Amino acid sequence: MTESNQPKSEPKVKLTVARNGPLRIQGARELIESGEIQIQWSDGTPVDPANLNAFSICRCGESANKPFCDGTHTRNGFERAAEDVPESRE
Numbered sequence: 001m002t003e004s005n006q007p008k009s010e011p012k013v014k015l016t017v018a019r020n021g022p023l024r025i026q027g028a029r030e031l032i033e034s035g036e037i038q039i040q041w042s043d044g045t046p047v048d049p050a051n052l053n054a055f056s057i058c059r060c061g062e063s064a065n066k067p068f069c070d071g072t073h074t075r076n077g078f079e080r081a082a083e084d085v086p087e088s089r090e
């Protein structure tokens with residue numbers, strides 16, 4: 001990351017893409033509770049994370065608790081990001 005990509009202040013919400021793992025979301029509790037952001041199914045039904053402080057969205061597609069990560073990616077050899085988006089090679 002270049003210096004120009006650095007945030008000017010500490011972000012309220014942090015999204016972290018794990019190498020060959022989930023999308024980790026931290027700090028969204030306030031925004032979810034206030035309704036400023038919502039996680040929903042395609043039919044509009046809200047999806048509430050069990051832990052609002054920090055949760056992870058599955059990217060491997062094999063979690064038994066979709067859309068949330070249950071750790072299955074550690075056992076299934078998930079490396080799809082690099083295959084689907086070659087420029088993202090990790």
Ligand code: FES
Nearest residue numbers: 058059060069072
């Ligand atoms: S990314 Fe963790 S179970 Fe899919």
